[in-house]
Amino acid sequence: MGRPDPHDGIRWHWATPRAQAILSRRRLPEILVFYRELHHLPQEELGTLLGYSTSYISRVETGSRTITDVVALRQIAERLALPPHVLGVTDDADGDHRAMVQFADSVLRLAEIARQAGKAAAAVDELWPLVARLEARAADGYTETDVLRLLARARVGLGVALGHVLPEERLATAARWTGKGTAITRRLGDRGLHAFALRHHGNELRKARMLGAALDRLTLARDLAGTPTERAEAIILLGRAAGNAGHAALFDSAVTEGRRLLDVASVTPLFSEFTHHEVQLRGLAAVGRIGEAVALLDRAPSPSLRTSAQWQIISAITAGQVLARRGDRSAAREQMTAAVKGAAMHRLPHQLQRVVRASQDLPDVREEAEEALSRLRAEIAA
Incomplete structure (x- = not known):
């Protein structure tokens, strides 16, 4: 699965296949032994962490002592950075975890809809706080698989949205965020998510x-x-x-x-x-x-209902470039002008930069694109 990224801020101990198999069985003795093994802890130190004596931890691990008190189980879950339901506790804290997962999934879906509708800036605004929340949870050690999957999707989604709204000289930032998402999916063992x-x-x-x-x-x-x-x-x-x-x-x-x-x-x-x-x-x-x-x-198909605004802008620029190379300046100007208006409306600075480069022989179009780009740069700086 590859080595962990030391800059990821994620501790992977609950995300490995073995850990997931152990958590799925919900047996506290097995979970405690696994936790001690991961962190090279003697029973005495685990007891100190959880507030129990060494002999008590020993009896729990061997199964001669069973903990059923909800308050105690909730405390153990918190100290081990686990959602309470793993230890069979269904309470407000577990409800908060489930609500957080559902909320994050909804934000990701809505951000994708916004981006596809040409509102990438709105998608960025939605994704920043979600990523920060998930990053903080992962850094605190809550690395159950559902949270890591959400974090991977959120990182990728944020990178893609930033890739729409940043100018070319800052697009490496978008690539870094999608790369941070890929670093997680590489370790999760989900082939489809990793390919995505x-x-x-x-x-x-x-x-x-x-x-x-x-x-x-x-x-x-x-x-x-x-x-x-x-x-x-x-x-x-x-x-x-x-x-x-x-x-x-x-x-x-x-x-x-x-x-x-x-x-x-x-x-x-x-x-x-x-x-x-x-x-x-x-x-x-x-x-x-x-x-x-x-x-x-001359064989260009019409856009479908699922064709995003960005793809239509990209297509107009490409068509304008080819028309200009063919010598049809009037048709090229029409395509490029439409692209400038669309890119300005949807706040796509790097598409305006493409127009600037592609319209060397169309000074009026180039000037319009440069003015629109300057306005967007000012908005981004603000």
Whole structure:
């Protein structure tokens, strides 16, 4: 499962497969022995931690003494950084834990909906306090699997949302957050969750121009995918990164497989005929195959109801670039102007930066994009 990250702030003792198996049996003697083994504690020191004598701890561990008092069990759970239900206690503290888990899951879902609706800044505002709360709980030693899964998802979600609202020079911050989420999923043994984290981490690495690392993560995400839809989402991002890196063979392979997966994978905000077309168009332009890109441009599909605002803005910029290369300045200006308005409205500074770079021959569009970018920078600074 890999070594723990010393900067993670997480103590992993309750998150290992062995620990989870022990906790699932809810036997206090076994839990105490395991805790002492992990921390190299003699019975005397465990007794001091829990407020019992050495002989009492010995009898509990051998099963000759049983603790049934709810107050005592609650105290043991707190000292060992466990939710009370693990020791068979259902009370207000356990209810708080369950409510926290349900609340965190709801926040994550709502933040994802907000981001897909083009409100990434609102998603960031929702995720910051949730991440802080989960980080604090993990740092305190409460590392049960449900909390760690939530923390991993929250870290990844925060990174992706930041990747929407930060300018290019700060996108490494987004990649660091998705990387922190991936560090957890690598240890949890959940293949699907790890593939999910790798997809997003790889994409944020690509945006931060760490292309070698991006290709590595996205290739692994593709190989870990357990369903056609998971593989399709990895493939679409892998094709995009390969195009950016100028890796023509890998790009062609990803585009070909993506086209095949259109027939078997579910349509998602990330993978659809629309996003596949945009990635192919952008990649062809990136590897210098402008003739193919121009031919493909005329076969652009319409966005579906699940196509996010960001993908439509990205597509408009890519189309504008290809049209400009074709010499159709009027159509290029129309696409780029629409992209500037959309990027400004949804607060997407790095998309405005793309427009600035792509509109060298369209000074009016470039000026409009630079003005919108300056306003966003001022908002971010504030």
